[in-house]
Amino acid sequence: MAPAGNTPDGEIGAAVLAEKVRTLFRQTSWITAFNPLNAAIVGGALWQPARGAVITAWIATTAAVTAARAVLRRRFLAAEAPAHRTWGRRYATGAGASGLLWGAGSVLLYVSGDHASELILVFVLAGMTAGGAGTLASYLPAFFAFAVPAILPLAVRLLLEGGSLHIAMGALCVAYLVALAIIAQNTNRAITEAFRLRFENDGLLARLSRAQAELEESNRTLEQRVLERSAALKRQDEALHEARRMESLGLLAGGVAHDFNNLLTVILGNAALLEDSPALLRTPDGPLDEIRKAAERASTLVSQLLASSRRQARTPRVLDLNAVVSDAERLLERLIGEHIAVVVSLAPSPLAVFADAAQLEQVIVNLATNARDAMSAAGGGTLTITTRAEEVPAGGAPPAPGLAPGPWVVLSVRDTGVGMDAETRRLAFHPFFTTKEIGHGTGLGLATVSGIVEQSGGHVLVESEPGKGSCFWIFLPRAEAAIGEDVARAEEARPLRASTVLLVEDEPAVRNIISRTLVGAGMSVLEADSGEEALARARGHAGPIELLVTDVVMAHMGGIELARRLTAARPGVRVLFISGYRREAELSAATEDVDFLQKPFTSSALVERVSRLLGR
Numbered sequence: 001m002a003p004a005g006n007t008p009d010g011e012i013g014a015a016v017l018a019e020k021v022r023t024l025f026r027q028t029s030w031i032t033a034f035n036p037l038n039a040a041i042v043g044g045a046l047w048q049p050a051r052g053a054v055i056t057a058w059i060a061t062t063a064a065v066t067a068a069r070a071v072l073r074r075r076f077l078a079a080e081a082p083a084h085r086t087w088g089r090r091y092a093t094g095a096g097a098s099g100l101l102w103g104a105g106s107v108l109l110y111v112s113g114d115h116a117s118e119l120i121l122v123f124v125l126a127g128m129t130a131g132g133a134g135t136l137a138s139y140l141p142a143f144f145a146f147a148v149p150a151i152l153p154l155a156v157r158l159l160l161e162g163g164s165l166h167i168a169m170g171a172l173c174v175a176y177l178v179a180l181a182i183i184a185q186n187t188n189r190a191i192t193e194a195f196r197l198r199f200e201n202d203g204l205l206a207r208l209s210r211a212q213a214e215l216e217e218s219n220r221t222l223e224q225r226v227l228e229r230s231a232a233l234k235r236q237d238e239a240l241h242e243a244r245r246m247e248s249l250g251l252l253a254g255g256v257a258h259d260f261n262n263l264l265t266v267i268l269g270n271a272a273l274l275e276d277s278p279a280l281l282r283t284p285d286g287p288l289d290e291i292r293k294a295a296e297r298a299s300t301l302v303s304q305l306l307a308s309s310r311r312q313a314r315t316p317r318v319l320d321l322n323a324v325v326s327d328a329e330r331l332l333e334r335l336i337g338e339h340i341a342v343v344v345s346l347a348p349s350p351l352a353v354f355a356d357a358a359q360l361e362q363v364i365v366n367l368a369t370n371a372r373d374a375m376s377a378a379g380g381g382t383l384t385i386t387t388r389a390e391e392v393p394a395g396g397a398p399p400a401p402g403l404a405p406g407p408w409v410v411l412s413v414r415d416t417g418v419g420m421d422a423e424t425r426r427l428a429f430h431p432f433f434t435t436k437e438i439g440h441g442t443g444l445g446l447a448t449v450s451g452i453v454e455q456s457g458g459h460v461l462v463e464s465e466p467g468k469g470s471c472f473w474i475f476l477p478r479a480e481a482a483i484g485e486d487v488a489r490a491e492e493a494r495p496l497r498a499s500t501v502l503l504v505e506d507e508p509a510v511r512n513i514i515s516r517t518l519v520g521a522g523m524s525v526l527e528a529d530s531g532e533e534a535l536a537r538a539r540g541h542a543g544p545i546e547l548l549v550t551d552v553v554m555a556h557m558g559g560i561e562l563a564r565r566l567t568a569a570r571p572g573v574r575v576l577f578i579s580g581y582r583r584e585a586e587l588s589a590a591t592e593d594v595d596f597l598q599k600p601f602t603s604s605a606l607v608e609r610v611s612r613l614l615g616r
Contacts, residue, residue: 016195018084023138023191024091025076031135032070034128035098036063039105042124046109046117058108062101069094088139095136096145102128103153110157115165115272118158122169125150126176133180137187144181151177165275169268197235204232267291316456318479321351321360321387321409328364329385335365336372339380347387351409352479355456363449367413367472370446374417374470381416381469389478403459407478414471420464428462449474499546499614500524504534504562505578506554510599514549514578517603518610531557531565538566545573546614552579563594574613 039062043055072094076087106125111117129147136143151173158170211225274287329344336342353360368383375381387410394405420428429450449472453460457477464470501518505511506529515525526541528534531554538545548566550559563575575594578601597609 012196012199014084015199016192017088019195020138020191021084021088021091024136024142025073025087027135031131032066032073032098034131035066035102038124038128039063039101042105042109042120045120046111048109048111051108054108058101058105062098062105065094065097065101069098088141091139092141092145095132095142096149099146099149102150106150106154107157110154112161115276118166118169119268121154122173125154126173129177129180133184133187137184138191140184140188143184147177147180147184163275165268165271168271172268201232201235204228204235208232316354316356318352318354319357319360321353321411321476322346323350324357324360325364325385325387325411328361328368331361331365332368332383336368336383337376340372340375341382343382343384345384345386347389349389351387351389353409353456353476354479355476356452359452359456363452363474364411364413366446366449371413371415371417371470374419375415377418378416384412384414386412386414390475403475409476409478411474411476412471413474414469416469419466419468419470420462421466425462425464429460500526500541500543501547501549501610502526502528502534502538502545502566502573504528504531504548504550504554504559506530506551510551513603514606517606518549521607521610523610530554531559531562534562535565535569538570545570547574547576547610549576549578549610552577576609576613 036059039059043059047055069091072090076082079087102125106121109117109121129151132143132146136146155170155173155177158166158173161170208225208228211221211228214221214225271287271291325344325346329342332342364385368385371383375383390408390410392403392405392408429446450460453474453476459475461473461475462470463473501523503511503515503518503525505514508529511527511529515527518525526537526545528537531550534548534550545566548563550562552559554562559577559579563577567573567575577594577596578599579596580599595609595613597606
């Protein structure tokens, strides 16, 4: 029974816990049945006659634990008023037993030096733990009870094996477990909030029913009844928004897992080839090239994700949208194909916008590529790109939601392709949503477009119907400054002079490669793994420190706070922030003489940026 509207928070919490435990036990028993099935498959694939009896016993024990869990589920479903906290602990115990069996199995079936068996164990355990992040997320103790004992024994065994490949695989297992734990926690948080909202909505509806009954006796409660109904509708709207957010999160998690697992497979496979045959290191287009290409594809994927989440590093300046479209038109001639006619109609006067030229070109290319695919399915068509200036009057209805009154610049990309239905339009800008066949698109094209446009202060509007093509309208604020005016100063990179750099990075591998690069460029490097240690190294260094190179996100003291303290103690120190994404307002407020380099970066890019900073 749902709690009443005046139910205390403690009772709502208990109701939420009960619903989460019920969610566990209501799942089909086929989910746990995969445990003995997978155990039988893995045991058969990695069979060792010398340990045949032990492997058979392990498979049988896995089947027995699964059967016990099935009995536990049946008893819970048959119970009239189960104590949900107790049953949750029982479920977690069963999940923990399964996890322990898989952890023991990974050590039992491990064959030192046999990369095939190692990869089988890694992928099977990673897949089962990833499944657990979804099926067990409603009750975190059950997820951790299964995931930790299942993954850690194999990770420890790989780390103890030694060698770069095994250490990398062991570290990846630990990193994968941490990532899944974060995903499970986020999913659990969303599930908890959704249940809480549902119970609170039930309470609001109960109050609304009482208000309606009172209204029959007197109209004096009319205002209160309207307020309560509005509150209920607001709650329902929030619940709908949460459901859509979870839908986007599911698409995002699935897309990231798919693409990154493919890239990790390439990297791990080629690393194993290099370990077995070091001579391949010098082979043109060999394993080392494949590893580099996979890393570059991973960097591109992260860049697209950052753009779709409005976190991409950018270099905006005032530029002419007509010029950007003209430059992109030459690229589209090679990209679109002869079966599609490209028509470009530009405004007669320059259209000044404040944006990143490369990002705007990416917007045009992404929209044109989607249009090409939509028209290819229809056998060809016409792609029309236009620009114009538009003034949004005060007090009138704007052409797109969120457009403030004032001057705007409009870019439209229209195609005569297959068009989109209402549901496709609703999901079009969600990361990793795609209507294309598997392997023919990442689903990040329109999400990237939306992220870039919103990061530039603009809006995207789409009009489309099945069989009638699509039109995307990009609204960007018109810039008042002169075209070509940059946000930041444009310095020339100068040869590096002998200088002292304070390098702060909490990831040892990253800190090591940066230090080696700077030392190789003729610089003296003071290393620290935290903000506190960096300040201590600075206090203990008698000579000058010309440059601080620091990660932005670190435990206890981040790079921004470190930069403030160091520049206060040593005025004139230049600062180079390095991070996976850029937070404009915080970085610009940290200190005056700063620059930013987004990870991942090459050694040459690092040296060039340091040279530019020291040359100021």
